[in-house]
Amino acid sequence: MSSDGPLANADVPTPPPRPRGSVAEVFLxxxxxxxTSFGxxxxxLGYFRDELVTRRRWIDDRAYADLVALCQFLPGPASSQVGFGLGMLRAGAGGALAAFVAFTLPSAVLMIAFASVGTAVGGPVGAGVLDGLKVVAVAVVAQAVWGMAHALAPDRQRAGIAVGAAVVVVLLPSSLAQIGVIVVGALVGLWLCRASVDAAGPAAVFPVTRTVGWLCLATFVxxxxxxxxxxxxxxSGAVDLVDAFYRAGALVFGGGHVVLPxxxxxxxxxxxxxxDAFLAGYGVAQAMPGPLFTFAGYLGAVSSVGPGGVAGGVLALVAIFLPGFLLLTGVLPFWNDLRRRAGARAAMAGANAAVVGILAAALYDPVFVTAVTGPATFALALVCFVLLVAFRLPPWMVVLVGAGGGIVVAFS
Incomplete structure (x- = not known):
């Protein structure tokens, strides 16, 4: 069978550049x-990069930034979509499902349990732990920005795109601004970055056919x-519940706190x-690892509409995550084809540099301005950053250091 041309055999995905792993590996x-992913x-995105790009080498920085840029474009929980895509790349559809379940399960269980017991972490110890976890997020994001800037903005053109994107997003903090700077970054990259990416290797290819892509897009609509x-x-109250949470997941860009309104x-x-119940659940969600979208599990469990309890929580969780995953799976096969073109790779180089700028802007606001409230928390952030970068401690150990340091700060 001939393989000439960038679109030949488009419905048969190219195998990933590295051997695929197992579903169990992805789940663990x-x-x-x-x-351990707080913040x-x-x-x-910083935790994912440290664990899966730097440590496990499932994907390289350029392909990782491609996936991040794509998920920033799409509605839905951006970080969970990135995780879903990484699981798919590593172990196919089973890996994608395993990544979603494993990443979501700890906070989902805790949020649904909180809906049952109705008690929140309080007092100076609870507040100190929460503040310490916010500080850890500063160190993790700073490490991600540092590493991705070296890999994705190594020359003047891309560094300029990154800085410009950061300035725009800091001054205009909105999901539309983030999407806009990625678009502009892609256009500038198409103009300025051809020479710097033509010699680069092929991007990671996801194992999704066009037929599956069209089915997912049709299902979403x-x-x-x-x-x-x-x-x-x-x-039906259950259908009402699914409808409400599916619509929320389908219409939010960037995920996280943007979904709260x-x-x-x-x-x-x-x-x-x-x-009162809404705000109490939101407060507890801040102390949870994993995706903030698991707040939906709490809301489904306490909702007066639908089955309530565990069943209501599970329905709400599936409904709010489903549209983002359908969209991502739907566009991946067409994304695969587009990225094979030299012009598209240049555009993605610019878009990836813009992603670095977006992460740098987020490092300042909301991460830094929320977590660093004085000299003590700034010092703790520096300690956590050095432990990650210089001592190369795994993030989960730095989480423990940050939580303990937060308690010390709270009582000092």
Whole structure:
């Protein structure tokens, strides 16, 4: 069979550049991340890079930044989509599912359990641990920015794109600004970065066919349009719950805290969840590792609409994550084809540099300005950064150091 031309055999994905791992390997790697990845979606990208790019070498920095840039474009929980894509790259569809379940499970279980017991971590010890975990996020994101800048913005052109992106996002902090700077970065890269990427190796190719891609995109649209009709026709509380959380997951860009206004509109405004219960759950979610979208599990469990309890929590979790995963899987086979072109690789070089700028902006706000509140927390952030970069301690150990340091700061 001929393989001439960039689009030949487009429905048969090229094998990944490294041997594929097992579903169990993916599950254990992401379970570790789900237990130790504190600090929100930007920090998660740093944890992913440290564990899966630097330590395990599942993917290189350029391909990792390609995936991050794509997930920034798409609605849904960006860090969870990146994890889903990494699991798929490593072990196919089973790996993608394993990555999602393992990364989400620890915080999902804790949030649904909190809905049952109704108690939150409080007092100076709880506050100190939370503050220490925020400081750890500063160190993790700083390490990610440092490493990705060396790999993805090594020349004046790409460094300029990164700095410009950081300036724009700092001055205009919104998901639309992030998408805009990636678009502009891609356009500038198409113009300035051809020489720097033509000699680079091929990007990672995800094992998704065009047929599967079209089916996923069609399913996304059918559910988005059909669930409201099904809810109105059946009058089922469970369908109402799925519809609300699916819509929230389908319409949010960037994930993380951006989804909170959508969730409030879906569950507080109609009276499904009280404002006090909503805020209590949100406060506890800040102390959890893993994706902030597991807040949906708590809301589904306490909602007066739907089955409530564990069943309601599971329905809400599946519904809010599903649209982002359908979209990512749907576009990956076409993304594979596009990235084979030299012009597309130049555009992605610019987009990747813009991603570095976005991470640098996020390092300042919200990560640094939220976590570093005085000399003591700044010193703790420096200690955690040095432990990661110079001593090369694994992030989970630095999490313990940060949590302990936060308690010390709280009592000092």
């Amino acid at each position: 790697a992401f379970l570790k991340l789900g237990l 929100g979606p930007i920090a998660h 059918v559910l988005l349009a059909g669930l409201p009709l099904l809810a109105a026709t059946t009058g 959508l969730l409030e509109a879906e569950v507080v405004v109609p009276g499904w969840v009280s404002p």
